Amino acid sequence: MISKTAEYALRAVACLGNREGSSISADVLAEETKVPRRYLTRVLQSLAAAGLVHSRPGPGGGYELSHPTARLTILDVINAVDPIERIRQCPLGLQSHHKLCPLHAELDKAYAATELAFSKVTIEELLRSTSPIIPLCESL
Numbered sequence: 551m552i553s554k555t556a557e558y559a560l561r562a563v564a565c566l567g568n569r570e571g572s573s574i575s576a577d578v579l580a581e582e583t584k585v586p587r588r589y590l591t592r593v594l595q596s597l598a599a600a601g602l603v604h605s606r607p608g609p610g611g612g613y614e615l616s617h618p619t620a621r622l623t624i625l626d627v628i629n630a631v632d633p634i635e636r637i638r639q640c641p642l643g644l645q646s647h648h649k650l651c652p653l654h655a656e657l658d659k660a661y662a663a664t665e666l667a668f669s670k671v672t673i674e675e676l677l678r679s680t681s682p683i684i685p686l687c688e689s690l
Contacts, residue, residue: 559631567619567673573612600630619674
C-alpha cells in the first residue's frame with residue numbers, strides 16, 4: 551500500500567521522535583532504522599523540503615523533527631515523500647468513463663479510507679504504545 555520510501559521515512563521520523571529535542575546523525579539513523587545511508591539521505595532531504603525535519607550542521611549536529619510528535623501524523627510523513635495516489639479519473643483514459651467505473655471507484659474509496667486512517671494516528675501515539683518495542687527502529 552505504501553512505498554519503501556514512505557516506510558523508510560516513517561522509520562526515520564519514529565526514531566527522531568523517540569529522541570525529540572536532540573539531533574541524530576544520518577549515520578546513527580541509518581544504523582538504527584536499518585535504512586541504507588544513501589537512501590536515507592534522500593528521504594531526509596524530502597522530509598526537510600516538506601518542513602518535517604531540519605538539520606543542524608557541525609559537531610553534535612544531525613537531524614531533528616521540526617514539529618512535536620503530537621502534531622505529526624503517519625499521513626503527514628507519507629505525503630512528504632510519496633503520497634498515496636488517489637484515482638480522480640479513469641486510469642485507462644477511456645473516453646466513455648466520465649466518472650469512475652465501479653472497480654476504480656472502489657479502489658479510490660479504499661485509498662481514501664487508508665488516508666483517513668493514517669491521518670488519525672500521530673507519531674506520538676506510535677511512540678507511546680504500551681508495547682515494549684519501539685516502532686520502526688532498533689530498541690535503545
